[in-house]
Amino acid sequence: MIVTKRQGFAEGLDPLRVPEVVEVDSRTECHVTPLDVATRMVEYLGPVGDYLTVDPQAGTGNLIQALYDAGHSPRETVAIERHYGLCQAIRQRFKGDQCIDPISRCFLDYTDELAGKIEFPRIIMNPPFRHVKKHMAAALRLLGRGGHDMATLVALVPSTYEHEEAEVMEYLGRDVFPTAAVRTKIIRIKR
Numbered sequence: 001m002i003v004t005k006r007q008g009f010a011e012g013l014d015p016l017r018v019p020e021v022v023e024v025d026s027r028t029e030c031h032v033t034p035l036d037v038a039t040r041m042v043e044y045l046g047p048v049g050d051y052l053t054v055d056p057q058a059g060t061g062n063l064i065q066a067l068y069d070a071g072h073s074p075r076e077t078v079a080i081e082r083h084y085g086l087c088q089a090i091r092q093r094f095k096g097d098q099c100i101d102p103i104s105r106c107f108l109d110y111t112d113e114l115a116g117k118i119e120f121p122r123i124i125m126n127p128p129f130r131h132v133k134k135h136m137a138a139a140l141r142l143l144g145r146g147g148h149d150m151a152t153l154v155a156l157v158p159s160t161y162e163h164e165e166a167e168v169m170e171y172l173g174r175d176v177f178p179t180a181a182v183r184t185k186i187i188r189i190k191r
Helices: 035-045 060-071 085-092 107-115 129-144
Strands: 054-055 078-079 123-127 152-158 169-170 182-191
Touching: 035 152, 035 169, 035 182, 054 060, 060 078, 060 123, 078 107, 107 129, 123 129, 123 182, 129 152
Parallel strands: 054 078, 054 123, 123 152
Antiparallel strands: 152 182, 169 182
């Protein structure tokens, strides 16, 4: 590697790209899923395929990014986020080839309107911890095979959340969400 005074950086290396900081209001209950955790969650969904996949609480878009990094198609991805500022940040983050237009709605209202009219064979989510039971119940109302052999939901939930169909994939350390006084785990539900 050669460093020259004129260039200011090593030849053959691209300058660092610093991501834009997204300020998240604490009232949103948005606990940003770290990318390494999001990557594992996508792996738990199963192989890439023509699956319509929804992220019901898209937040800053890290679960969406992990889906794209694994090869999932933006055309088969639905992002829902009720917070206007977070929706705008997702639009900015995924413009161009990975274009996505998040739906700016409350997921619970979205489910009430569309349950029985649409099925998602894949759901990946990090629901608000305080209302996890309501959000999980809503997601399960939309989980369906949609022409596939199996439907799969992967969620990051508080360790205290229980569901008879849930398989615990892993327990996460306290350092994953240091500002939240909640221990978490990743679960998977297959139908």
